[in-house]
Amino acid sequence: MSVPMVKAEGVRKSFGSVEVLSGIDLEVARREVFCLIGPSGSGKSTFLRCINHLEQVNAGRLYVDGELVGYRQKGEKLYELRDREVCAKRSEIGMVFQHFNLFPHKTALGNVIEAPIQVKGESKSVVIERGKKLLDRVGLGSKHDAYPRQLSGGQQQRVAIARALAMEPKLMLFDEPTSALDPELVGEVLDVMRGLAEDGMTMVVVTHEMGFAREVGDAVVFMDGGVIVESGSPREMLTNPQHERTKSFLSKVL
Amino acid sequence: MDKVSPAVGTESGQSAGSAPVVAVPVRHPGRWVSAVLIVVLIAMLVNGLVTNPNFQWAVVKQWFFSEPILKGLVVTLELTVIAMFIGVVLGVVLAVMRLSTNPIVSGASWVYIWFFRGTPVLVQLLIWFNLAALYSVVSLGIPFGPEFVTFNTNNLIAPLVAAILGLGLNEAAYMSEIIRAGILSVDQGQTEAAQALGMSRLKTMRRIVLPQAMRVVVPPTGNETISMLKTTSLASVIAVTELLYAAQIIYGRTFQTIPLLIVAVIWYLILTSILSGGQFYVERYFARGSVRTMPLTPIQKLRRRFGGAPLPPAREAPAPNLEGIR
Numbered sequence: 404m405s406v407p408m409v410k411a412e413g414v415r416k417s418f419g420s421v422e423v424l425s426g427i428d429l430e431v432a433r434r435e436v437f438c439l440i441g442p443s444g445s446g447k448s449t450f451l452r453c454i455n456h457l458e459q460v461n462a463g464r465l466y467v468d469g470e471l472v473g474y475r476q477k478g479e480k481l482y483e484l485r486d487r488e489v490c491a492k493r494s495e496i497g498m499v500f501q502h503f504n505l506f507p508h509k510t511a512l513g514n515v516i517e518a519p520i521q522v523k524g525e526s527k528s529v530v531i532e533r534g535k536k537l538l539d540r541v542g543l544g545s546k547h548d549a550y551p552r553q554l555s556g557g558q559q560q561r562v563a564i565a566r567a568l569a570m571e572p573k574l575m576l577f578d579e580p581t582s583a584l585d586p587e588l589v590g591e592v593l594d595v596m597r598g599l600a601e602d603g604m605t606m607v608v609v610t611h612e613m614g615f616a617r618e619v620g621d622a623v624v625f626m627d628g629g630v631i632v633e634s635g636s637p638r639e640m641l642t643n644p645q646h647e648r649t650k651s652f653l654s655k656v657l
Numbered sequence: 658m659d660k661v662s663p664a665v666g667t668e669s670g671q672s673a674g675s676a677p678v679v680a681v682p683v684r685h686p687g688r689w690v691s692a693v694l695i696v697v698l699i700a701m702l703v704n705g706l707v708t709n710p711n712f713q714w715a716v717v718k719q720w721f722f723s724e725p726i727l728k729g730l731v732v733t734l735e736l737t738v739i740a741m742f743i744g745v746v747l748g749v750v751l752a753v754m755r756l757s758t759n760p761i762v763s764g765a766s767w768v769y770i771w772f773f774r775g776t777p778v779l780v781q782l783l784i785w786f787n788l789a790a791l792y793s794v795v796s797l798g799i800p801f802g803p804e805f806v807t808f809n810t811n812n813l814i815a816p817l818v819a820a821i822l823g824l825g826l827n828e829a830a831y832m833s834e835i836i837r838a839g840i841l842s843v844d845q846g847q848t849e850a851a852q853a854l855g856m857s858r859l860k861t862m863r864r865i866v867l868p869q870a871m872r873v874v875v876p877p878t879g880n881e882t883i884s885m886l887k888t889t890s891l892a893s894v895i896a897v898t899e900l901l902y903a904a905q906i907i908y909g910r911t912f913q914t915i916p917l918l919i920v921a922v923i924w925y926l927i928l929t930s931i932l933s934g935g936q937f938y939v940e941r942y943f944a945r946g947s948v949r950t951m952p953l954t955p956i957q958k959l960r961r962r963f964g965g966a967p968l969p970p971a972r973e974a975p976a977p978n979l980e981g982i983r
């Protein structure tokens with residue numbers, strides 16, 4: 404059996420005296436679409452941000468592709484990774500944010516080509532070619548020169564996905580990618596994500612879109628109060644939840 | 658319905674319920690009174706300028722393009738550019754230091770700003786000018802160890818160097834606060850997005866945060882530059898022959914004080930006007946992406962008003978494709 408793409412063992416995280424994650428254990432297999440659902444404040448976004456070390460875990464171990472996140476282990480001792488090493492690891496993981504976080508001073512294409520040129524040092528002409536293809540793929544072939552502010556929310560989020568894909572990541576993290584969108588625009592973003600899943604991208608998705616989780620998800624985890632309450636295949640869990648808390652949550656969102 | 662003016666009520670259809678609004682506008686007598694008052698005051702001012710012989714316009718004209726004045730003008734410009742350059746570069750460094758998590762580094766920046774903002778720039782200029790009295794030689798070497806090169810302070814700190822140091826270092830304190838405000842104005846999500854893409858702290862700052870901070874930084878920096886242009890006149894106190902001192906040297910000899918001060922005033926006004934114009938274009942450049950349509954340049958406005966030719970789309974901001982905006 405191959406190494407899981409993401410593996411968490413007893414991951415804990417506190418902000419001050421508030422414990423947000425109280426021991427998370429899970430595994431995300433390669434080419435899997437892994438959905439995290441749960442009420443706000445349940446720690447799902449925090450867990451996602453731990454995966455690319457935007458937040459540091461306080462206890463437990465978190466592995467991406469078999470390698471410890473943010474630290475190097477020698478014997479019993481942990482050594483913090485240098486900035487450069489953290490950056491190198493992050494560059495292999497794509498992330499899509501709830502509020503898009505596109506660079507407003509750059510065009511759609513400028514957003515997409517920024518990191519491959521600046522971080523990977525690829526040649527500009529190669530990256531521009533790839534960037535244009537990616538924008539075509541997310542359905543924005545005619546918007547290369549548009550600035551983010553000239554695009555709708557759904558279009559911005561699709562640029563953000565193209566921007567993450569331009570780094571050719573092995574893992575994609577989605578932090579409530581459709582929560583800030585008008586209901587009418589949710590579909591276009593989910594379509595792009597569905598296409599990605601079909602191409603075999605490993606994805607960890609924090610979402611409130613139960614329909615997406617059921618159709619596209621390979622595994623789903625319900626979190627509440629910093630712990631995993633229930634996990635399983637989306638079809639079973641979303642239609643026939645076992646746990647009381649899951650039942651009450653699903654009855655409200657479905 | 659035959660009196661419908663073309664500007665009103667054409668969009669809402671021709672139904673009987675949508676009669677055009679034809680109303681008597683409100684009168685504003687106060688506006689007329691104040692306008693007349695101001696016109697009279699202006700007329701008095703102009704009359705005074707023209708008829709009072711003490712202005713000695715002939716003398717103003719005689720010296721306006723004279724060599725000493727033009728040389729002083731060049732020194733004023735040099736001082737402004739170099740001092741602002743030092744101010745901006747050092748200001749960026751101080752602002753980044755101030756935002757550092759290392760307490761010694763941010764503390765050092767705080768102390769610098771505290772000192773240079775807390776003392777008058779004139780006093781600072783005098784101290785730099787008289788530095789030789791404090792340290793007679795300046796040496797390069799290992800701290801507390803051997804010295805490699807030694808300079809005589811009086812040779813090193815000529816009046817112009819003292820002025821550049823005094824104005825530039827003082828400006829850095831103000832610029833750092835302006836730049837810090839700019840950095841803080843950029844959304845935290847921008848840094849996160851850049852970091853998630855694997856960009857280092859330095860690249861994130863240089864490529865993502867600072868360009869966006871510029872939009873907030875540019876307007877006050879324009880003010881600082883204009884203010885600096887005028888503050889350079891303080892260097893006259895330490896015998897730097899800039900515009901004001903050049904004028905003073907002449908009227909010290911000819912006693913034509915007012916006309917020469919007027920020469921300086923007109924030159925300062927010309928320079929600050931040019932700077933204000935430049936500020937508009939710089940602001941416009943850094944606004945790209947943050948507004949949907951660019952403000953028109955004065956030339957574009959003129960063309961729109963008088964020329965029939967359609968405007969070329971502004972290069973920095975392609976015309977927004979409206980189908981994408983909701």
